[in-house]
Amino acid sequence: MADEMTDQDEDDRLMGRLLRERLPRYPAPALLRATLVQAGSGRDRAARWIAPAAAALAMAMVMLLWIAPLLPTTTAGDPVRLLERAVLGEHARIILWGESRPDVVPAALPRAMEESGVALNWVFTGDEKIQLLNARATYLEGRRAIELAYQDADGHTVTYLVLPAGALALPERGRVQIDRWRPLVRKEGGFSLIIWKQQELLCVLVSDLVSDGDLAKLKQYFVKVRSSTEPHAVY
Numbered sequence: 406m407a408d409e410m411t412d413q414d415e416d417d418r419l420m421g422r423l424l425r426e427r428l429p430r431y432p433a434p435a436l437l438r439a440t441l442v443q444a445g446s447g448r449d450r451a452a453r454w455i456a457p458a459a460a461a462l463a464m465a466m467v468m469l470l471w472i473a474p475l476l477p478t479t480t481a482g483d484p485v486r487l488l489e490r491a492v493l494g495e496h497a498r499i500i501l502w503g504e505s506r507p508d509v510v511p512a513a514l515p516r517a518m519e520e521s522g523v524a525l526n527w528v529f530t531g532d533e534k535i536q537l538l539n540a541r542a543t544y545l546e547g548r549r550a551i552e553l554a555y556q557d558a559d560g561h562t563v564t565y566l567v568l569p570a571g572a573l574a575l576p577e578r579g580r581v582q583i584d585r586w587r588p589l590v591r592k593e594g595g596f597s598l599i600i601w602k603q604q605e606l607l608c609v610l611v612s613d614l615v616s617d618g619d620l621a622k623l624k625q626y627f628v629k630v631r632s633s634t635e636p637h638a639v640y
Contacts, residue, residue: 484573485589485600488607491545493596496564496611499554506539513540521551522640523567523606529633534558535626551636555626561619563612563626567636570607575600584628590620599627604637 506513510530518524520542530537535557543552543566550568557563581590588601597620599610610630614623 485575488546489593489598492566492598492609492611493593495543495545495552495566499564500562510537510540517542517551521549522638523551523636524639526635527633529630531555535563561612561614563610565630566609567606569638570602570605573607575602583624586631597623599623606636606638
């Protein structure tokens with residue numbers, strides 16, 4: 406077997422030498438060489454922006470696949486469920502793309518109020534357990550809204566959203582007594598939502614605090630926000 410492999414290798418080397426010696430070779434035209442060089446550099450430039458763009462697209466697809474099964478699936482005829490879906494989508498966006506900018510919150514709040522049409526007479530900015538990190542205007546189901554992004558000491562993101570609700574009525578089923586208020590408490594997938602009406606505005610507190618112990622924390626955050634934040638519609 407070793408002799409056969411040696412003979413085969415020798416035949417391959419011989420054939421290669423004959424091809425190199427007997428086949429004619431011609432230099433590539435200058436125009437072709439220039440075209441190939443230009444094409445190569447174009448691929449390099451494309452690769453530089455395609456790679457990060459593809460990475461961002463892949464991340465967005467992963468995020469969509471992650472959040473989509475957790476969103477409420479039955480929204481027909483239920484405006485509250487429809488808003489829940491929008492709130493969860495906005496909360497997921499904050500987790501993925503949101504910035505922690507506690508240093509700019511004092512300057513960001515007036516602009517967020519002006520752009521959202523929701524004014525805040527008083528604002529809960531945080532304590533030793535939870536801190537306000539950002540404020541911005543946003544849109545939910547065609548409604549202008551204001552969102553405040555908090556983070557607690559354990560690293561959980563807590564989003565507080567306020568938007569005009571008009572005649573929207575919250576159902577009695579699912580309401581829970583928390584301190585002196587009875588908000589609507591719901592769990593959707595891996596998230597908990599506390600929903601209430603205040604000054605004809607819909608207010609929502611959402612986070613991934615879903616276990617019994619974690620939900621107790623979210624209820625404490627609700628009391629802090631509800632008792633220290635006073636929103637009203639400007640328009």
